[in-house]
Amino acid sequence: MNNLCTDIGFKSVNKKGEQLCGDHIEIVDQNENSLVLVLADGLGSGVKACILSTLTSKIISTMIANNLSVEECVSTIAATLPVCEKRGVAYSTFTIIRITNNSEAEIIQYDNPHVIMLRGGENFEYPRTSMEIGGKTIYKSKLQLEKNDVFIAMSDGAIYAGVGKALNFGWQRDSIIDFMVGNYDKKMSAKGISQLLLDECNDLYGGEPGDDTTVAAVKIRQRIPVSLMIGPPSNPGDLKKMQTLFFAKEGKHIVCGGTTSKLASEYLGKPVVPCLDYFDPEIPPIAKIEGIDLVTEGVVTMTKVLEYADSYLNGSISISDLSMKKDGASKIAHMLFEEATDISFYVGRAVNPAHQNPALPINFNVKMQLIDEVSKKLKAMGKNISVSYF
Amino acid sequence: MNVYVCVGSSCHLRGSYKIIELMKENIEKNHLEDKVNLAAAFCLGKCTTGVTIKVDEEVVCGVSPENFSEIFNKYVMGKVQA
Numbered sequence: 029m030n031n032l033c034t035d036i037g038f039k040s041v042n043k044k045g046e047q048l049c050g051d052h053i054e055i056v057d058q059n060e061n062s063l064v065l066v067l068a069d070g071l072g073s074g075v076k077a078c079i080l081s082t083l084t085s086k087i088i089s090t091m092i093a094n095n096l097s098v099e100e101c102v103s104t105i106a107a108t109l110p111v112c113e114k115r116g117v118a119y120s121t122f123t124i125i126r127i128t129n130n131s132e133a134e135i136i137q138y139d140n141p142h143v144i145m146l147r148g149g150e151n152f153e154y155p156r157t158s159m160e161i162g163g164k165t166i167y168k169s170k171l172q173l174e175k176n177d178v179f180i181a182m183s184d185g186a187i188y189a190g191v192g193k194a195l196n197f198g199w200q201r202d203s204i205i206d207f208m209v210g211n212y213d214k215k216m217s218a219k220g221i222s223q224l225l226l227d228e229c230n231d232l233y234g235g236e237p238g239d240d241t242t243v244a245a246v247k248i249r250q251r252i253p254v255s256l257m258i259g260p261p262s263n264p265g266d267l268k269k270m271q272t273l274f275f276a277k278e279g280k281h282i283v284c285g286g287t288t289s290k291l292a293s294e295y296l297g298k299p300v301v302p303c304l305d306y307f308d309p310e311i312p313p314i315a316k317i318e319g320i321d322l323v324t325e326g327v328v329t330m331t332k333v334l335e336y337a338d339s340y341l342n343g344s345i346s347i348s349d350l351s352m353k354k355d356g357a358s359k360i361a362h363m364l365f366e367e368a369t370d371i372s373f374y375v376g377r378a379v380n381p382a383h384q385n386p387a388l389p390i391n392f393n394v395k396m397q398l399i400d401e402v403s404k405k406l407k408a409m410g411k412n413i414s415v416s417y418f
Numbered sequence: 419m420n421v422y423v424c425v426g427s428s429c430h431l432r433g434s435y436k437i438i439e440l441m442k443e444n445i446e447k448n449h450l451e452d453k454v455n456l457a458a459a460f461c462l463g464k465c466t467t468g469v470t471i472k473v474d475e476e477v478v479c480g481v482s483p484e485n486f487s488e489i490f491n492k493y494v495m496g497k498v499q500a
Contacts, residue, residue, distance in 0.1 A: 285427075286426040286427065286460040286461030287461060289460055290460065290461070300460055302425060302457065302458035302459055302460050303458060304423075304438065304456060304457055304458045306425075306434075306435045306438060309435045312425045312426070312427070312430040312434070313425050313458050315458075315460055325425065325426065325427055325430060325460070326427055327427050328427050328430055328431065380465075
């Protein structure tokens, strides 16, 4: 195993007036370090295309993940897909990106715009070999991965963006490369990259896409561990153990909660310096302790983080919205959603006697549920999560 | 003089934000910027009776917008002038 990991982001817009997307993305995680991503674009649009692309991507991802050859995948699809009455063919294009042990990528492409690869922020023309399978020309590539490699797969809706509207001939692959290179930011996540390109396509279409458009980005990142400690241990005798484990973790450290940060400050022998700035009246101010990357209040802040996680997953807020805000919850959200790849929670189960007041809207169960819920959302963002209770 | 306003979870929920705003306003109004150093504090340990403030070493509980001016006059003005 190396210190790289794979970050994936994808997004689609439907052809104007369609409720279903004719493009489909399927991801199979083989283990922590290997995965198969398939982007399929079904013939036509609407329900027919949706069925074709869903079948295609499901079949291919499952077969490839089980080490069957491309030839077998293609013949299975040809034999399985329903034939379109109008056009007399069964057809769905596909792009396969397979990452093995976070060290090798295999790209197999059939009739989708070719995958764009950025290495060090520049366009990288990877070698492609063509082969004929059942009358179809399929391109295969295999290459060794490097840190910050980015693969961008798209359906043809991306290159037709703006045809007859903003641009006469649509947006060629070369122009997309220029756009992505020009807007390259080393820190951008795969989700950010796919969003960036898709938004641009949608803009070129004037918000009325002439075809289903899908962008999937795969980014090879260095693992960035972040550890978060919240709450003192239920048995005070475990405090030393909890703190030692927490501070021994490499990467960034976040401490949440008044008592927890006081204990951490005693452990480190550095004072807690609370900030007075209420950037958001709803979220308590943060504090500073030398040696800890971020110190915040506990329950109220985490509740807000959970809210942000929901909004982030459903697309109503973006990373740039979060990075502009300075309150504790936005700062935690930014570190966990954008920077971190591996997150370890150290959760203390002590009951805060001060919270045992029925007049307070804080209770112990809420706190435990919060961490559960936040972990679930982070998993949905593709993070590796571990939670230890004390 | 140091004045700390607790911004722990319970005090926050009971309105620390408002109290800090009132503190800032009143310190400015009475031209005490040079004399009073306003800061936030993480939990002062009096969660059930917040909002809690600490004036130098004295802890004052149950501060609310309603009793704010009374408390400000007694603990801040009173002591600064003494």
